[in-house]
Amino acid sequence: MRRIAPALRREELINAAVTVIARDGIVAATTRAIASEAKMPLGAFHYVFDSRDELIAAVIDELMGRELGRALEGITLGGPRTVTQVLEAGLNGFIDWLTENPDLELALFELAFFAARTGTSGGMGAQYSAYYRASAALVAQAAVLGGVQWNEPVDRLARHLTALVDGLTTTWLADRDTAAAREFASLAASALATKVHPISHPQTTVTQEYSHHAH
Amino acid sequence: MRRIAPALRREELINAAVTVIARDGIVAATTRAIASEAKMPLGAFHYVFDSRDELIAAVIDELMGRELGRALEGITLGGPRTVTQVLEAGLNGFIDWLTENPDLELALFELAFFAARTGTSGGMGAQYSAYYRASAALVAQAAVLGGVQWNEPVDRLARHLTALVDGLTTTWLADRDTAAAREFASLAASALATKVHPISHPQTTVTQEYSHHAH
DNA sequence: GTCTATAAAATGATAGAC
DNA sequence: GTCTATCATTTTATAGAC
The missing domain is CATH 1.10.10 (Arc Repressor Mutant, subunit A)
Structure with missing residues (x-):
């Protein structure tokens, strides 16, 4: 041919x-x-x-790229103002995607655990590094749109957000209770938002001193 | 023989x-x-x-029984007083166990997703029902020890707690960052504790009226 | 009841014709 | 470069000797 x-x-x-x-x-x-x-x-x-493992590794890389692209789009959609609202909107956007692509999210977990067992593609670590980066984008953007600063390093908050998204996902995959998932999203957004302080009143002993005055 | x-x-x-x-x-x-x-x-x-699937189903049942037993013990250990402290102590107890049995927790996820794919043992649903029950025990006990009442149904809070534990687990399995996991446990405990009100002053129609005046 | 031997099917990988 | 045919393993499950 x-x-x-x-x-x-x-x-x-x-x-x-x-x-x-x-x-x-x-x-x-x-x-x-x-x-x-x-x-x-x-x-x-x-x-x-x-080999088959080499393909699986390529699949993980491919999906991580898509994940990052998806996380970065749709964040700046006008509407929400406060940090909590931006985070909750982001999580609800994820829920929308999750409910339409449950099998793919299931696959992402399977791939992560497969990588953990075989060491393929750098184990779970590589995959979660990508998640952390995607979450960091949302966390950073939430602070900008909300006009506030974080009290903790963005990397740490991004890890928290990843954990929240993971828990939201596994429980929804198990019971498919979308209303409960949205309630959890609200809880998660509020929880992260407690780590913030107004940009106009920077605190003293904080690690990060700089400020992003967006627009 | x-x-x-x-x-x-x-x-x-x-x-x-x-x-x-x-x-x-x-x-x-x-x-x-x-x-x-x-x-x-x-x-x-x-x-x-x-068949092999029948054994896997039996394994899931066995491990769910252990999970429930483990969740119910060690909760009443004296020390913590507030709801937040009880929840955080429970989560830290889980972290202790997780760091000593990472492979078993990995296995529990693999089993859940295997069940989801094959329909074995009632799919993921059955496994997570067991998690919800175990979480409900901690949630209920936290309110008792803290001398407070929950603003939301215990079942819903138990689902939230399960999601928080799942996220805590997946991220720790990925990066093995125990300090970060304990920080997340603190965040998670505080998040759940916002859904509480004093038992002596039951509120009327409110979802949540007072909040935590963050010093 | 117990266990060895084997069947029957599936899988990752390759050889070799074109 | 392309693809059929096949190898060598590994798998679940069973048959049949003791």
Whole structure:
């Protein structure tokens, strides 16, 4: 048949793997199932990837990129003013996405634990570093839009937010109770917002002294 | 050889499965690996369980029982007085256990997602029902020890607590940052404690009226 | 009842024709 | 470069000797 650019084949296999893992779970993501989903012969698989683990690692990288992109968009949508409102809006936006893509979120957890067991793609650590970065973007933006400063390092708050999002996700995946999830989002936003102080009255002993006067 | 009571064999296989899953992950928990761990011939496996999935379901049930037992003990340890302190002490107790049994907590997540994919043991729902019950015990006890009442149904608060514990766990499993986890425990305890009011002054229609005047 | 031996199917990876 | 055919393992599950 026609020659296909290696980069394209690689992309198609990754997308096929994402589809299979989201639909049937990582256990069902065999080389045959993935190649079949990509409408490629099995032989083409090892022409692009040396091993199955190498593909799984590529899938994690791909999904982390998407996650970051998704987190960064839609944050600046006008409306909310206070830090709590911005955070809650961000979490509710995540819930909207979660309820429409539950299988993909399930897949992300499966991939994280797979990485933890096999050491693939730097273990869970690499994946959560990406989550922390995505959360840091929201945390930082919330302070800017709310016109306040954080009392704690953004990195630490980003880790807290990641934990809150994870808990929100696992419980919703288990019981699919969206109303409860939104209530938890409210609790989570308020909890983080306690770590803030007005930008006009900077505190004394705080680690961060600078100020972001946005607009 | 000697005849062994079926109930004992069953128990030994379940314990062996827990060991294997915690050590090597659920993917590595093959019938051979489990039987070998239990020092039984492979043939004995299907003498007790019809299939591998049936064993996994039994493992989930077993671990949920342990989880409930663990949650209920150690709560009444004297010391903390306020609701926040009781909750934080409970969460820190969990962190102590988590840091000593990280592989088992990893296994619990793997089992939950496995159940979600296969429908084994009632899916994730059954497992999280057990978590909710365990969390409800801590939530209820915190109010009693703190001499307060909750503004929201205990079931809802128990779900919140489960989400907080889940997020605490996943992030710690990813970065093993115990100091950060304890800080998150403090945040989580304070967040839940906002849903309380003094038992001596029951409020009327209010969702939450007073708040914490952060010094 | 117990356990060895084996069946039947699935999987990751490769060889080799074109 | 492409893809069919196949290897070598590993898996769940069972048959059948004792």
